[in-house]
Amino acid sequence: SQKIEQNSEALNIQEGKTATLTCNYTNYSPAYLQWYRQDPGRGPVFLLLIRENEKEKRKERLKVTFDTTLKQSLFHITASQPADSATYLCAPTFDTGRRALTFGSGTRLQVQP
Amino acid sequence: SQTIHQWPATLVQPVGSPLSLECTVEGTSNPNLYWYRQAAGRGLQLLFYSVGIGQISSEVPQNLSASRPQDRQFILSSKKLLLSDSGFYLCAWSEAGSMETQYFGPGTRLLVL
Numbered sequence: 001s002q003k004i005e006q007n008s009e010a011l012n013i014q015e016g017k018t019a020t021l022t023c024n025y026t027n028y029s030p031a032y033l034q035w036y037r038q039d040p041g042r043g044p045v046f047l048l049l050i051r052e053n054e055k056e057k058r059k060e061r062l063k064v065t066f067d068t069t070l071k072q073s074l075f076h077i078t079a080s081q082p083a084d085s086a087t088y089l090c091a092p093t094f095d096t097g098r099r100a101l102t103f104g105s106g107t108r109l110q111v112q113p
Numbered sequence: 114s115q116t117i118h119q120w121p122a123t124l125v126q127p128v129g130s131p132l133s134l135e136c137t138v139e140g141t142s143n144p145n146l147y148w149y150r151q152a153a154g155r156g157l158q159l160l161f162y163s164v165g166i167g168q169i170s171s172e173v174p175q176n177l178s179a180s181r182p183q184d185r186q187f188i189l190s191s192k193k194l195l196l197s198d199s200g201f202y203l204c205a206w207s208e209a210g211s212m213e214t215q216y217f218g219p220g221t222r223l224l225v226l
Contacts, residue, residue: 032213034213034214041201041220041222042219042220043203043205043217043218043219043220044157044203044215044217045217046214046215046216049213049214089156089157091215093213100147100159100162100170100172101159101215102159103156103157104156105155105156106156
């Protein structure tokens, strides 16, 4: 069965550095992959979507890459700020006909001032 | 613009009591609707999704059920709550015919004692 793996350990970085989060999947390549941000006690919020024919997508300080050979997506936050502290979830969409997303368990990012 | 509402925000219920959580979406027609549960410190677990009125797909067997009596209304129910039903329940919607970006409600925190 399909597996989605995100680093369960929290990532701690200093303000101003670049945070890099990883999402790995097994077996089939997704048609596209999304990244969401979740703050404690809140619902996830959509950040970026990248399609299988795209290598990279950017939005302000955010960048997502998609490597179908490595079966991996990287999510980067440049010039990180304490306000970026949250849990980040990846959600690959596989062309299985199932009309729903499967989310990874998320990686918690803590940006220290 | 579209908005999604969930209520109640928090709920404390005794074991064996019934449950009804409601979710409504405004500003869109025929959305796909989803119910997720998130245990403390864990990832999102998809419970049910619906692509239309009266059409419910169940992802995991359990003592919960879902109904969609109206186009933009999604209800999560149980006849008898278990301790293991405690968690953070999130409703989400996506555009009709798409499962791309999902938009989440504020969530309901349920504690079963």
